[in-house]
Amino acid sequence: MKTKISKALKAALKHYPELKDTNITLKEKNSKYIMHILPIFSSVFKRKRKYQIIITKNQNKEFLNHLTQKEIEGWIGHELAHALEYQAMPAAQIIGFGLEYSFNPKIHKKTERRIDAKTIKRGLGKELKQGVIATFNSNDISKKYKDRLKKYYLSPKEIQKKLDKFKSNRRS
Numbered sequence: 821m822k823t824k825i826s827k828a829l830k831a832a833l834k835h836y837p838e839l840k841d842t843n844i845t846l847k848e849k850n851s852k853y854i855m856h857i858l859p860i861f862s863s864v865f866k867r868k869r870k871y872q873i874i875i876t877k878n879q880n881k882e883f884l885n886h887l888t889q890k891e892i893e894g895w896i897g898h899e900l901a902h903a904l905e906y907q908a909m910p911a912a913q914i915i916g917f918g919l920e921y922s923f924n925p926k927i928h929k930k931t932e933r934r935i936d937a938k939t940i941k942r943g944l945g946k947e948l949k950q951g952v953i954a955t956f957n958s959n960d961i962s963k964k965y966k967d968r969l970k971k972y973y974l975s976p977k978e979i980q981k982k983l984d985k986f987k988s989n990r991r992s
Contacts (some may be wrong), residue, residue, distance in 0.1 A: 822846060825875060825884070828892035835942040836900045843904070851876045854884065854955075854965075857899035865911045871903050883960035891954050894939070894947030901938040929972045936974040940982045949979040980989040 825846055844857075854876050873896065875884065884892070896982060906914055920927045930958040939948050953976050955961055955969060974982070 821850075822875075824889055825873075825892055828889050828896050829834055829873070831889070832896040832900055832944060834895045836904060837896060838907070839900060839903060842868075842903065842907075844900075845870070845872050847872045847874055848877045849874050850878050854961075855895050855899060857902050859903075859914060860905050864914055869907065873899055877905050883955070883958050886960070887951065887954055890947045891951040893942050894949070894951035897939045897942060898935055898948060899941075901935045901942065904938070905935070913962065925971075927931070930971045933974055936979065938948030940979065940986055945979055945983040945986065949976050949983070952979065963967055 829846065833844075853874070857871050857873045857898065860870040860872055887895075909917065921931055922928075930956050934971060936948065938946065952969070952973070956966055956976075
């Protein structure tokens with residue numbers, strides 16, 4: 821499993837050349853999220869930050885075993901877009917943002933939808949859409965988790981609209 825995720829990380833990083841020399845590690849941990857990225861706290865105050873992509877060890881792990889590498893690339897591409905935003909923030913802003921994100925549902929939704937849009941612009945929209953569809957079609961994912969995704973993230977239809985818009989803008 822970790823090999824598939826490592827390969828997906830390597831492939832997704834090609835869409836984020838600014839993160840090429842950034843230390844990003846994978847760590848399995850109990851988490852309410854299937855996957856999320858965080859700056860390692862000891863590096864927040866340093867110029868060169870380090871990040872961990874936390875991969876769930878709980879019931880959602882079985883779901884990850886069923887995803888294709890491309891679907892995982894979409895998920896990781898989303899997480900790398902978060903890392904790009906963190907890179908641009910001073911330490912105090914990261915801490916403030918973390919609190920706002922955790923306690924303000926409007927900020928949480930706005931952030932996740934913006935990150936989805938950035939993932940699409942980086943060329944991982946198709947993979948992101950496939951990963952979202954796989955999530956909604958999975959019997960391994962709880963209704964509660966799916967409802968959370970519907971609340972905060974772009975739907976497959978919204979992703980497709982942005983993909984179509986992005987493609988038409990590139991042709992213009």
